[in-house]
Amino acid sequence: MLEFPRWKIVSIALFSLIGVMFAVPNFLSDEQIESLPDFFPSSQVTLGLDLQGGAHFLMEVDTAGVIANMLLDRGQTIRDELSDEKIRHRYRVNGDRLIFTLTNADDRPRAIEIIEEQTIQVGIDLMTGSSSDDIIVAEGTGAIINITLSEAAVTEKKVQSVEQSIEVIRRRIDGTGTKEPTIQQNGVDRILIQLPGVDDTSYFKRILSETAQMNFHLTNVSVSQEDILRGRVPPRTSIYPSIEKAPDGETPLQQFAIMDQIMVSGEDLVNASYSMDENNRPAVSISFNSKGGKQFADATRANVGKPFAIILDNEVISAPRINTAILGGSAIITGNFTVQEANDLAMLLRAGALPAPLNLLEERTVGPGLGADSIAAGQIASLIGLAAVMLYIVLSYGFFGIIANIALIINIFMIFGVLSLFGATLTLPGIAGIVLTIGMAVDANVLIFERIREELRRGKKVLASIDVGYGRAFSTIMDANITTLIAALILFQFGSGPVKGFAVTLAAGIFTSVFTAVSLSRLFIVTWARKSKPAELKL
Numbered sequence: 430m431l432e433f434p435r436w437k438i439v440s441i442a443l444f445s446l447i448g449v450m451f452a453v454p455n456f457l458s459d460e461q462i463e464s465l466p467d468f469f470p471s472s473q474v475t476l477g478l479d480l481q482g483g484a485h486f487l488m489e490v491d492t493a494g495v496i497a498n499m500l501l502d503r504g505q506t507i508r509d510e511l512s513d514e515k516i517r518h519r520y521r522v523n524g525d526r527l528i529f530t531l532t533n534a535d536d537r538p539r540a541i542e543i544i545e546e547q548t549i550q551v552g553i554d555l556m557t558g559s560s561s562d563d564i565i566v567a568e569g570t571g572a573i574i575n576i577t578l579s580e581a582a583v584t585e586k587k588v589q590s591v592e593q594s595i596e597v598i599r600r601r602i603d604g605t606g607t608k609e610p611t612i613q614q615n616g617v618d619r620i621l622i623q624l625p626g627v628d629d630t631s632y633f634k635r636i637l638s639e640t641a642q643m644n645f646h647l648t649n650v651s652v653s654q655e656d657i658l659r660g661r662v663p664p665r666t667s668i669y670p671s672i673e674k675a676p677d678g679e680t681p682l683q684q685f686a687i688m689d690q691i692m693v694s695g696e697d698l699v700n701a702s703y704s705m706d707e708n709n710r711p712a713v714s715i716s717f718n719s720k721g722g723k724q725f726a727d728a729t730r731a732n733v734g735k736p737f738a739i740i741l742d743n744e745v746i747s748a749p750r751i752n753t754a755i756l757g758g759s760a761i762i763t764g765n766f767t768v769q770e771a772n773d774l775a776m777l778l779r780a781g782a783l784p785a786p787l788n789l790l791e792e793r794t795v796g797p798g799l800g801a802d803s804i805a806a807g808q809i810a811s812l813i814g815l816a817a818v819m820l821y822i823v824l825s826y827g828f829f830g831i832i833a834n835i836a837l838i839i840n841i842f843m844i845f846g847v848l849s850l851f852g853a854t855l856t857l858p859g860i861a862g863i864v865l866t867i868g869m870a871v872d873a874n875v876l877i878f879e880r881i882r883e884e885l886r887r888g889k890k891v892l893a894s895i896d897v898g899y900g901r902a903f904s905t906i907m908d909a910n911i912t913t914l915i916a917a918l919i920l921f922q923f924g925s926g927p928v929k930g931f932a933v934t935l936a937a938g939i940f941t942s943v944f945t946a947v948s949l950s951r952l953f954i955v956t957w958a959r960k961s962k963p964a965e966l967k968l
Contacts, residue, residue, distance in 0.1 A: 433952060433955060433956075438952065441948050441949055441952055444944065445839055445843070445945075445949060447846070448839070448842060448843030448846035448847070448941070449839065449842045449843070449846065450469065450470055450846070451470045451472070451845070451846030451847075451849045451850050452842040452843065452844075452845035452846040452849060453469075453470075453842075454469075454470060454471050454472065454473050454849065455473050455474050455845050455849060470849065470850075472849045472850070472852065473849055474845060474848045474849050474853060474854075474855045475608065475625070475852065475853070475854045475855065476625060476804075476854070476855055477611075477623075477625055477854045477855060477856035477857070477859070477927075477930060478611070478623045478624070478625045478795055478856070479795060479856055479857045479927070480625075480804055480807075480855065480856065480857060481625050481626055482625070482626065482628070482794075482795045483623065483624050483625040483626050483627045483628075483794075483795055484622075484623070484624045484627040484628070484630045484633060484792070484793075484794055484795075485621075485622070485623050485624075485791070485792070485793040485794070485795070486621075486622040486623075486624075486630075486633070486634070486637065486789060486791070486792055487615065487619060487620075487621055487622075487789075487790045487791035487792075488598075488619065488620045488622060488637065488787040488788065488789060488790065489618055489619050489620075489787065489788040489790050490587075490590055490591050490594050490618045490619070490620065490784075490785050490787060491785045491786045491787070491788060492586075492587045492590055492591075492618050492785060494785050494786060495586060495587065495590045495784055495785040496525060496578065496583055496586060496587075497522055498785075499578070499586055500522045500525070500526075500527045500576075500578065501522050501527075503527065503576070504520050504522065504527045504529075504576075507520070507527075507529070507543065507544055507576075508520055510543045510546075511529075511540060511543060514539060514543065516531065516533075516536045516539065516540055516543075517531070517532040517533065517536075518530060518531050518532060518536075518540070519532075525577060525578065525583070526575050526576065526577050527575070527576040527577075528573060528574070528575055528576075529544075529573070529574040529576070530572075530573050530574075531572045531573075531574070534572040536572075537572040537574070540572075540574065541574070544574065544576065587617070587618060589784070590618075590784045590785050591614055591617075591618055591620065592614075593783075593784045594620060594783055594784060594785065594787065595612055595613070595614060595620055596781075597780055597781050597782070597783050597784075598612055598620065598622065598637060598783075599612050600779070600780035600781065601636055601637070601776065601777065601780040602622075602624070602633075602636075604776040604779065604780060605633075605636065605776070607624050607626075607627060608625070608626065610622065610623065610624050610625075611623035611624075611854070619790065620787070622637070625854070628794070630792060630794060634789065634792070636773065636776075636777070637787060637789075638786070638787060638789070639742060639777060639783075640742050640782055640783045640785075640786055641741065641742065641777040641778060641780070641781070641782045641783065642695060642741070642742055642782040642783075643695035643698070643739065643740065643741045643742075643778065643782070644691045644692075644693070644694055644695050644740050645691070645692045645693040645694075645695075645725070645728070645737060645738070645739055645740075646687045646688050646689075646690065646691060646692060646737075646738045646740060647687075647688045647690070647692060647728075647732060647735060647736070647737060647738070648685055648686065648687060648688070648735065648736035648737070648738050648748055649663065649666045649686040649687065649688050650735065650736065651663070652666060652686035654683075654684070656686070657684050657686055662686060665688065665689045665690070666686050666687065666688055666689065667686075667687055667689055668684055668685070668686060668687070669684070669685050669687050669738070669740055669743060669744060669745050670683075670684050670685075670743075670744055670745070671683040671684065671685065671744065671745050672741070672744040672745060672746045672764070673764075673765060681744075683745075685738055685745045685748060687738050687740065687745070692724065692725075692728040692737075693717070693721055693724045693725045693728055694721070694724075695778070695782060696721075696782070697717045697718050697720050697721025697722075697724070698715055698716070698717060698718075698721065698778055699716055699717060699718050699721075700715070700716045700779065701713055701714065701715045701716075701774070701775040701776075701778035701779050702714050702775050702779075703768075703771050703772045703775050704761060704771075706761060706763045710763065710766070711766040711767060711768050711770070711771035712761050712762060712763045712764075712766065712771060713761070713762040713766070713771050713774050713775045713778070714759065714760075714761050714762075714775075715759065715760055715761070715762060715778065716758055716759040717758045717759070718758070719758070721758065722757070722758025722759075723758075725755060725758065725760065726754060726755065726756045726757075726758070729751050729753075729754045729755040730754035732751055733751050733752070733753060733754065734750065734751065734752075735750065735751055736748045736749070736750050736751075737749060737750070737751050739762055741774075746762065746764050746774075747762055747763055747764045749763065762774070804860075807857065807860035807861075807864075810860070810864055811860065811863060811864050811867065814864050814867050814868065815837075815841075815867050818837070818867055818868060818870075818871055819834045819837065822834060822837075822871050822874070822875075825875075825878075826874075826878050827967065829874075829878055829881075829954065832950055832953045832954055832957075833871055833874040833878075833946075833950055835950075835953070836870075836874070836945040836946065836949050836950040836953070837867070837870050837871060837945070839945055839949065840866075840870045840938075840941050840942050840944075840945040841863070841867070841870075843941040843944070843945070844863060844866065844934065844937050844938050844941050847937040847940070847941065848933070848934070848937060853933050853934075853937075854930065855930065855934070856927050856930030856931075857927065857930075858927040858928065858930050858931035859927075859930035859931060859933065859934040860934075861931060862930070862931045862932075862933070862934030862935040862938065863934050863938065865935065865938075866934065866935065866937075866938030866939075866942060869913070869938065869939075869942055870938065870941075870942040870945065870946070871946075872909070872942075873902070873906045873909075873910075873942065873943065873946035873947065874946050874950060876902045876905055876906055877898050877899055877902045877906075877946070877950075877951075878898070880897070880898035880899075880901050880902045881894050881895055881897075881898030881966075883898075884897045884898055885966060891958060891963050891964070891965065891966045892958055892959075894966070895954060895955065895958055899947075899951055903947065906943065906946065906947060907943075910939050910942070910943050913935070913939055914936060914939050917932045917935040917936040917939065918932070918936065920932035920935075921933065921936070
């Protein structure tokens, strides 16, 4: 344990120097960092929500709506197949069931075959009639077919919806330029979002709440405004309000009769960006993939002269007339947009549509003043803990205690260096982890020094005692730190938010404290012992 080849000395010195270099920017101002040489690291530890203030949201994914849409989509497919087979029917979604009512009961066997071909992981329940109020019974002879999604299909869809929502939210928030957001699943269908340094919560609530599901439909020009007001709407046509509101801010300026058939789906969008229209007004340029581009070209070619409605989250944002076929897979969305609205719409479309609406369950705002108070309290606690530990170790072990304190200071710098290197976020519990690490950092030295004391009491020489002390304490140090590291990894894997912050700093402190205690302080002590060659050692 007393042999230090030149390569090992260089490695220890290099690791220590790199750790300190990465930590230094955290103690400098922005102006001082800019004046550093180009080779010098400039990354800093990012402060968490509780230290620099910001916004906290807890959102719930409306998975019930996802299941209803899943059933509705499946129902439309089955409806088309039944219509092709000339099987007259009606269908509707009722909760978690899809109900088909056949006009002629004799069509039931063929209808079942079609449904079985078009459904995956569903259970089919046949009924010839029912007294339940929620079952539609055909007049005369008829049959009712209930389609219920299996539990496995529902669970899988819910999991996919939450995962997709997290990914879409991440892309949206990244598009706003927010640094170091925390976005993670909380429970089965909830998403925790923390945005450090954000104080305008209204903007982010709007960005997060918009589903951004956009589709292109034809307008039913045969329906007048009077028909819309009187509710006289033909089949396969729905009424959608305009996104433009009256002066009261609630009433739409106009309503549109829109054909239900989706001509082009927003899922085929590949890009969206802010642009200007021919009148130099804010607009959004969009482009489709090959499938969407072909559908867009076919739809515009076949409907020249007709209005083409662009529907975003069940509101018509624009209904321009098709003057000519639009080829090339790109188009421009125009409307009464402001520059900010056009940029936001482009960002939402780029990020993609949420699979389901998000419901805001909890909102909290942490002011920067409270964060500054937390930092100050953490600094005071850290300094008091550091001073107490350093004083105790010097009083207990004298010169060896001074060496342990030097290693402890380097250890603290290396903790910040590791956090800076990996872009970790420091939270208030993270500061608690650093304070705990200060105490743990000297634990290895205490074990080593006590082992050296025992060997000295047995009459061994100084160098032999140092060699045996480090050798026999090594396994104990590794066992203690490995078990603590396992606990930190478990906290990181299963914890959330502040718990993860504590686990990160604790894990970083374990690695750096083992390095400084087993390698760095041993190098100092062995170098001193070899040069001074003391005949005896008071420890």
